[in-house]
Amino acid sequence: MLHRRIYQFLIIYAIGLGLLLALKYGLNLSDYVIPSPDEIVRTCRTYGGPYLLAVLNTLAVAVLGHILSICLATVVAVIGRLTAWIGSFIRTAAYNIQAYPIVAVAPIIFILLGDGLQSRLLIAAMICYFPLLLSFIGVFSEPIREIEHFYESTGRMTWRLQVKIRAFENIQKLTTVIVGSATMAMVGTIVAEFIAATAGIGYSIRIALYQSDLAKILVALFLIGVGTSLYLVSLEWAGNALQKRLKSL
Amino acid sequence: MPIEGRHISYRYPNAAGEVFADLNFRMDGPGFHALFGPSGVGKTTLAKMLSGTIRGFEGTIADDGVRRVLYTYNLERLPGWSNVRAHFEEIAPLAGRRRMEELIETFGMEANVGSRFHRLSLGQQNRANLIRYLLQDFDLLIMDESLANVDEFTREKIILKVKILFPDRCFLYISHNVAEVAKFCSQVLVLRSRSRSPQLVAVQGCDHRESAESDPGLLERAMLEIVHAA
Amino acid sequence: MKPSLKIICIACAIFLIACAQKEKLEEVNYRLKWLYNVSAVGDLYAETRGYFTRNGLKVNVKPGGPERDALKELELGHAHFGVASADQVLRAAAKGAPIVVLAQLFQVNPLHWIYRPDQTVFSGGEELKGKRIGVTFGGNDEAILRALLARYGIAESQVTLFSVRYDYTPFYEGRVDFWPLYLNAQAVIIAEKLEKAGETYAFLSPDRLGVRFVANSVVTTREMVEKRPETVKRFLTALLEGWRDALDPRNQDQAIQVLLDADRETPEAVVRKQLPVTRELMLPAARIEFGKIDAVAWKQTEAILRSQNLIPGSVDVESLLFTFK
Numbered sequence: 081m082l083h084r085r086i087y088q089f090l091i092i093y094a095i096g097l098g099l100l101l102a103l104k105y106g107l108n109l110s111d112y113v114i115p116s117p118d119e120i121v122r123t124c125r126t127y128g129g130p131y132l133l134a135v136l137n138t139l140a141v142a143v144l145g146h147i148l149s150i151c152l153a154t155v156v157a158v159i160g161r162l163t164a165w166i167g168s169f170i171r172t173a174a175y176n177i178q179a180y181p182i183v184a185v186a187p188i189i190f191i192l193l194g195d196g197l198q199s200r201l202l203i204a205a206m207i208c209y210f211p212l213l214l215s216f217i218g219v220f221s222e223p224i225r226e227i228e229h230f231y232e233s234t235g236r237m238t239w240r241l242q243v244k245i246r247a248f249e250n251i252q253k254l255t256t257v258i259v260g261s262a263t264m265a266m267v268g269t270i271v272a273e274f275i276a277a278t279a280g281i282g283y284s285i286r287i288a289l290y291q292s293d294l295a296k297i298l299v300a301l302f303l304i305g306v307g308t309s310l311y312l313v314s315l316e317w318a319g320n321a322l323q324k325r326l327k328s329l
Numbered sequence: 330m331p332i333e334g335r336h337i338s339y340r341y342p343n344a345a346g347e348v349f350a351d352l353n354f355r356m357d358g359p360g361f362h363a364l365f366g367p368s369g370v371g372k373t374t375l376a377k378m379l380s381g382t383i384r385g386f387e388g389t390i391a392d393d394g395v396r397r398v399l400y401t402y403n404l405e406r407l408p409g410w411s412n413v414r415a416h417f418e419e420i421a422p423l424a425g426r427r428r429m430e431e432l433i434e435t436f437g438m439e440a441n442v443g444s445r446f447h448r449l450s451l452g453q454q455n456r457a458n459l460i461r462y463l464l465q466d467f468d469l470l471i472m473d474e475s476l477a478n479v480d481e482f483t484r485e486k487i488i489l490k491v492k493i494l495f496p497d498r499c500f501l502y503i504s505h506n507v508a509e510v511a512k513f514c515s516q517v518l519v520l521r522s523r524s525r526s527p528q529l530v531a532v533q534g535c536d537h538r539e540s541a542e543s544d545p546g547l548l549e550r551a552m553l554e555i556v557h558a559a
Numbered sequence: 560m561k562p563s564l565k566i567i568c569i570a571c572a573i574f575l576i577a578c579a580q581k582e583k584l585e586e587v588n589y590r591l592k593w594l595y596n597v598s599a600v601g602d603l604y605a606e607t608r609g610y611f612t613r614n615g616l617k618v619n620v621k622p623g624g625p626e627r628d629a630l631k632e633l634e635l636g637h638a639h640f641g642v643a644s645a646d647q648v649l650r651a652a653a654k655g656a657p658i659v660v661l662a663q664l665f666q667v668n669p670l671h672w673i674y675r676p677d678q679t680v681f682s683g684g685e686e687l688k689g690k691r692i693g694v695t696f697g698g699n700d701e702a703i704l705r706a707l708l709a710r711y712g713i714a715e716s717q718v719t720l721f722s723v724r725y726d727y728t729p730f731y732e733g734r735v736d737f738w739p740l741y742l743n744a745q746a747v748i749i750a751e752k753l754e755k756a757g758e759t760y761a762f763l764s765p766d767r768l769g770v771r772f773v774a775n776s777v778v779t780t781r782e783m784v785e786k787r788p789e790t791v792k793r794f795l796t797a798l799l800e801g802w803r804d805a806l807d808p809r810n811q812d813q814a815i816q817v818l819l820d821a822d823r824e825t826p827e828a829v830v831r832k833q834l835p836v837t838r839e840l841m842l843p844a845a846r847i848e849f850g851k852i853d854a855v856a857w858k859q860t861e862a863i864l865r866s867q868n869l870i871p872g873s874v875d876v877e878s879l880l881f882t883f884k
Contacts (some may be wrong), residue, residue, distance in 0.1 A: 111654035113631050191726045225405045227649075231460075233380070234465050235398055236420065248410055278696070278722040286699025289870065291630055292650055326410060 085309045085316075093305055097298065123295035128303075131284060131296075135303040138269050138280040139311060141197065145204030146265035148260060149212050150228055152205070157216035167221045174213045175207060182207055190276040200272045200280065207268025208261040215257040219250040240289035251326065255319035262315055266308045331394060332356040332379070332499070337388035339374065347523065348374050352388070353378065354518050354529045356499065361492055363534065364471075364503045366520035366559060372503050375520065376400055376471045379501070395468045395499070402473035404556035405458045413457050414442040421464040426492070432460045435490040437483055456487070463491065469499040476504075488513045489539040497551035505559040511551040512537050519558040530558040583759070584617040585790055587639040590629040592775055594622045595821040597743055597833040602642075603817050604810075614793040630656060632781050640783075640794060645860045646699055646855045647771030652879055653870040657781040657814020657880040660857075661795050662850035665774040665800075666842045672737035672763040673749060677738045681761075684711035684768045689877055693723040693730065693738040699772070700739040706863040737763060743837040747829055771856040772863060784881060799850045806838045806849065852880045856876070 091150025104114035109118055159165040186203055193199045201324075220243060227245050231237040247254065281300050288296035337352040338385050345532050346370040352507075356362050363374050377383040378390060380400035392398070405544050421429045433439055435454040441449055449457060459475045476484045491500065501518075514534035521528055532554045537543050591599050602620050605611055611618040620637070623629060629641025630651045642664065643651075651658055672692070674681060679690065684707060694701050700723075708715065712764050721735045727749065730738035740746050742762060755762045765772060777798065784791055804816040822830075842849060845875045863868045 086597075109633070109634055110656040112651040112656040113634050115654075161364075187725065190724065191728065223844035226404050227408055229405055230401070230461065234420070244410070245408055248408060276724045283696075289625070290695075292647060293632070316805070 083309070083313045084311050086306065087308045088121045089305045093302055099310060100298075111126065112130050113294075115293075115298070120298055123293075126297050127284075127298065127299055131281060131300055131303050133299075134279070134281040134284045138304075139275060139307045141200045142204050142262075142265040142269040143311065145269060146208055146258075146262055148201065149205045149209040149261065149265065152234055153209060153212040153216040156213055158239070160217050161221040161242075161246075167217055170256060171214065171217055172211045174217070176212050177210060182268065182276065186272060186275045195236065196277075200269055203272035203275075204265050204269040207271070208264040211259060211264065212261045215253070220246050224249045225272065248326065251323055255316075255323065259312055259315045259319065262311055263308060265267040266304070266311065270304065276307050330389065331358060334375075334378075334390045337378070337387055337390070338387055339378070341374075342406075348429035349386075349528060350523065351558070352528045354531065356516060356518065359497050359499045360515040360536065361502060361513055361516035362489065362516040362518065363553060364518050364520060365491055365505070365510050368408070368505075370520045372520055372521055373402070373473060376473055376501065376503060379469065380471060392550060393467075396556055397467045398469045398471065399462055399465060399467045399503070400471040400473065401458060401462045403455050403458075403476055403477045405473055406454070407452055407457060407461070409445055409447055411442050412445055412519070413437045413438070416446075417442065417464065420461055425464055429460070429464055431494070432463055432490075434458055434485055436499045448472060452480065455479060456483075459487075465496070467498065469501065471501045472502045473504065474505075475502075484509070485513075489537075492538055507552050507555050508548075511549055511555055512543065517551070517555055521559060532543070582854055583615060585615055585793075586617040586619070587790065587794065588619045588621060588632075588637065589794075590621050590627060590632050590638040590641040591623040592627075592629060592644065592860045594624055594641040594819070596825065596838050597818060597830060598669070598775065599642075600662075600814050600818050600834065600837065601802030601805040603800065603821050604805035604814055605819050607820070608801065608802040608813070610806075614797040616790070616793055616797060618794065618797075619847060624857045630658060630778065633658060633778065634784075634846040638792075640777060640779045641713070641790050642775050643778050644699060644775055646702060646847075648776060648879065649861050649874050649876075652874045653872060658778050658879070659781055659784055660776045660778055660879055661791070661881055662777040662799060662854060663773060663852045664776060664850070665840050666843050666847060666853060667764070667766045668699075668772050668774040669743045669837075669840050670703060670739060670765065670774065671742045671746065671774075672739050673730070673746060673760055674737045674763060675759060676761045680843055681763065685713075685844060687711060687737075688713050688717045691719040691721055691734070691772075692737045693721045693735045694806065695723050695739065696720075696802060699774075702867055702869060703765050703770055703772045704739075705800070705867055706772065707718070707765055707768055709866065710769055719856050726851050743833050743840055747832040747836065751832075770863070771859050773853065773856045776852075777850070778837065785881075789883060794865075795850075801850050802841075806842060808835075808838075852882070854880055 100114050101117065103109065104116070115123070140172075156170060160170040182203060185206070186191065189202055190199050193202065224245055227249070228237065228242065231241060231245075270282035270285070273280035274286050275282075277283050281304055285297055285300050288294075288300065333355045335353055337507045338347060341346040352375075355517055364375065366372055374383060377400065378386060379392075379396045407413060407464055411419075415432075418426075430493060436454055436459070437451065437474065438460065439518050440456070441453050446454060446457060455475055456479060459472065462470060464470075476487065479487070488502075502510065507559055512535050515536040517532045517534045519530045519532055521530065532551065534551050535543065537550050576666075589602065591602060593599070594714050595603065599622075600621075605619045606618055620639075628647070628774065629638060629643050630647055632638035633641050635658055641660075648658060650658060680686060681690075688711075692704060704713075708718065714861065721729060723739060724733075727738065729735045731752075738749075742764075746762065750760055777795070779791060779794075804810050805817070811834060814828065815834060817824075818834075818842060819827055820828055825833075854876065857880060861870070861874050861876050865873055
């Protein structure tokens with residue numbers, strides 16, 4: 081059975097495509113402005129395979145970048161919780177860096193690191209890192225007084241226990257943030273590829289744009305949507321399984 | 330080990346008025362004492378001063394011989410990643426395992442310790458929380474509404490057992506139940522509003538114990554005294 | 560009548576006449592291919608120096624960019640005229656877009672490849688074999704390069720194609736032999752840098768190697784030509800006149816000023832070097848009329864695109880190229 085997220089995406093995609101075609105036939109536009117269903121199917125047959133590989137390539141980088149961001153955000157948030165000053169400094173820095181549009185920073189990254197995997201990974205990680213970091217700092221620096229009080233007053237509190245308590249108590253929030261940032265990781269990777277990489281679906285979209293080929297872009301968007309939905313479904317499933325397991329213990 | 334507070338004055342940062350002005354009190358030695366008073370007079374504040382959570386107040390608290398003060402309140406929770414027994418075992422010294430079982434039985438928690446904390450009723454949660462404090466090393470345990478939502482019969486059973494199990498420790502029981510504090514507590518420190526002087530009055534309670542017969546007349550007198558003082 | 564009242568009346572009359580004149584102007588939108596730069600100097604010159612107004616038009620010259628497509632805007636009715644590259648025009652025409660070419664801005668495609676003659680031996684197309692060549696995959700330069708390779712019988716496996724973006728470091732570091740650029744834009748800047756570093760440089764011109772791939776042209780819709788021929792005629796007259804004057808060396812200072820007013824990012828010194836190069840690409844021979852549509856080059860461009868499967872079928876080039884009878 082199709083997961084809710086996937087059929088929701090399929091419905092939205094179908095509506096979008098339907099509107100485009102309605103516009104095409106309503107305004108009598110050429111295939112250059114909006115491709116015909118025939119052309120879309122033809123493009124799908126020709127480019128579906130390579131584009132699917134490109135989406136998988138992008139997805140792999142996005143997942144890696146996402147994992148990297150989660151690990152980094154956890155480490156920084158755990159450090160940031162030590163004192164209010166460090167926490168507030170990191171938060172301010174994160175807000176400031178987040179304010180820079182990635183399209184402005186990306187060229188510098190590509191110049192420094194080249195247009196290979198590293199740059200794509202770094203940009204994907206950067207785009208989803210800061211929202212994650214801000215949420216993680218919020219979670220890890222906010223005491224759960226009614227639980228921590230006992231351990232504090234009996235001298236049993238360790239930093240590991242504190243992190244465990246705060247993570248456990250906010251597991252739903254953390255899961256939601258992680259799932260939410262997954263889309264950003266995917267978007268970040270595509271943007272990175274669009275700007276400068278030589279692989280991935282973002283790069284394919286760039287070439288399609290050079291060629292003003294909307295049919296290719298529609299096929300790419302479809303595959304990106306399905307790929308992203310599948311990733312989100314997997315994350316939600318993992319998050320739910322984790323929460324269920326913790327509750328049933 | 331008397332605990333004596335002298336000329337205590339305190340105002341919360343950025344607060345308009347003082348909570349205490351020249352507050353004096355004395356709690357004599359081990360036993361089951363109470364801190365009683367209407368809401369908002371500063372019972373929790375005084376408890377936190379005793380436990381060292383609030384510092385920077387004027388005056389002194391002399392507590393020679395009191396090494397360790399613990400403060401527990403009724404909203405505390407146990408982490409949810411394991412059941413209540415596992416938590417107890419984690420924080421109870423091996424030598425104290427017998428006492429742990431004894432407390433579980435007295436507190437009527439045998440059937441519940443296998444559950445996660447969040448699955449317990451409010452009364453059961455408060456009992457579970459109190460058990461883990463009683464398994465710690467302390468000289469003074471401040472119990473802020475720690476038996477709230479526990480039925481009267483179980484409460485009585487718990488208090489009487491605690492008196493037997495911990496004869497050499499000092500307890501400060503914060504409650505709004507006049508009859509309860511009058512019956513079971515040795516000294517009842519009645520804390521009053523800031524406008525009244527003195528702000529704290531000590532009343533002698535009945536200090537009822539398991540083996541002793543209770544005297545209804547004495548209890549009535551103590552209750553009246555507490556109500557008048559408040 | 561008092562003198563002051565007289566002045567007010569005259570002022571009012573002038574104002575009303577001016578308003579009436581303004582009302583008479585026919586407003587059209589003209590979408591450029593790229594941002595304001597030297598390749599649009601004639602468009603800006605015609606707009607700011609009143610060429611359009613004198614022909615009864617109020618033309619909004621709008622900058623293009625990577626996300627803009629003048630051809631799509633023409634079909635959607637957002638623009639009346641536009642600038643597009645020949646490959647865009649042919650792709651659109653192959654898919655049934657109702658467009659026509661009014662004028663060809665560049666007679667020689669500005670897309671060239673820069674190389675270092677002291678390090679890269681190159682005297683003819685055959686010598687591309689074994690070279691490392693920069694290419695923007697999906698871009699015009701890819702089609703041109705593939706056409707060059709095909710023309711000289713070089714297989715893709717016999718060269719190393721290097722994916723190019725805005726960072727020129729691989730060329731500076733010598734990791735790539737040929738780097739694509741626009742002769743009238745980046746070439747000026749890169750050449751200056753190389754000169755400062757004491758390095759020699761030269762340009763590979765696809766045109767000279769026999770690949771005549773048309774660059775930017777002025778386009779409009781068939782509907783415009785059929786239903787508003789007068790407007791098209793007036794627009795084209797004004798535009799070509801503006802371009803001719805902008806490229807006239809006697810008007811160089813004014814043309815540069817017009818460009819500097821529109822594009823505040825490029826330094827004057829750079830623009831001064833870019834303008835003569837642009838003139839050379841647009842008017843390579845004194846007798847060539849500005850805007851001339853080179854049908855032979857268009858046909859070759861169409862053949863290149865078809866051979867590389869970049870257009871689904873053949874395009875009737877003749878019917879695309881419009882001339883007023």
